[in-house]
Amino acid sequence: MKSVKLACVFLIAPLGLFPVAANASFYTGDDLYAACMTERGSNTYVEKSYECIAYITGAVDAFNTTRKTNKLDSCLPADVTIGQLKEVTMDYLARNPNDRKGSASEQVFKATRKAWPCASSTKSAPQKSTGKKSTGKKSTGKKTTTKNNR
Secondary structure, three states: OHHHHHHHHHHHHHHHHOOOOOOOOOOEHHHHHHHHOOOOOOOOHHHHHHHHHHHHHHHHHHHHHHHHHOOOOOOOOOOOOHHHHHHHHHHHHHHOHHHHHOEHHHHHHHHHHHHOOOOOOOOOOOOOOOOOOOOOOOOOOOOOOOHHHO
């Protein structure tokens, strides 16, 4: 029995030496879309709803951390809600089913940049903040302006 276990170790261990594709991701846009679209009342609704929100907010936090590390402001309005992040992400995923095969974090990034584009990185004359770009959704009536067009 000991020799069988040892043989398995020697057969399986080298698999860790094979490279994985650089564009491999743990979670695809399809995975995220499925989690976020779980039917209310289903046995997995609560779990999948949290999974959806946690993934989107985690991805956005990672983008903002990267921008901050590079001494750049966030492109998102300071008062953006988790519901708005989910709404623009789900809208993007619904409108771009072919893109959903790729990384979910890339899809969240594309969705938020489309809804709230970053200000130009050129350091010329300061630009006035115009607030949140329209996403085609019903407005809350609040005008959103932030420092450096977050």
